[in-house]
Amino acid sequence: MISQAIFAYADxxxxxxxxxxSRPLMPKSFFTKRYRIFREQLQQARVQAGLSQxxxxxxxxxxxxxxxxxxxxVRRVDIVELVAICEVIGIDPGDxxxxxxxxxx
Numbered sequence: 001m002i003s004q005a006i007f008a009y010a011d012x013x014x015x016x017x018x019x020x021x022s023r024p025l026m027p028k029s030f031f032t033k034r035y036r037i038f039r040e041q042l043q044q045a046r047v048q049a050g051l052s053q054x055x056x057x058x059x060x061x062x063x064x065x066x067x068x069x070x071x072x073x074v075r076r077v078d079i080v081e082l083v084a085i086c087e088v089i090g091i092d093p094g095d096x097x098x099x100x101x102x103x104x105x
Contacts, residue, residue: 031073037103042085043071045096049089059088 046056046067053067069075077085086093 034104035073035076038100039071039073041096041100041103042077045089045091046085049091051089056085056088060084 046053051059053071054064056062057064057067066075070077070081082096083093086096
């Protein structure tokens, strides 16, 4: 029941206002330019911290394949996961988000 509500909301958010001449509020694809930039910045921060995917995964309690899926765009990152990643990498999550935001421009 809850998952149906989530999917219904996601479909609504993706298609809201999508009549002639308007565009969806939220793109359906993981592979948008902005999400690619986010993933690249996340990977770059990990590498600059001197961590392999396996190192990062172990410190958080994940499997290495989980980090790989995030960096390849197969799996999205939620805010709780982003904070955990930033803590392990040693960067402030707010600063990271600001940095990514400026790359969008």
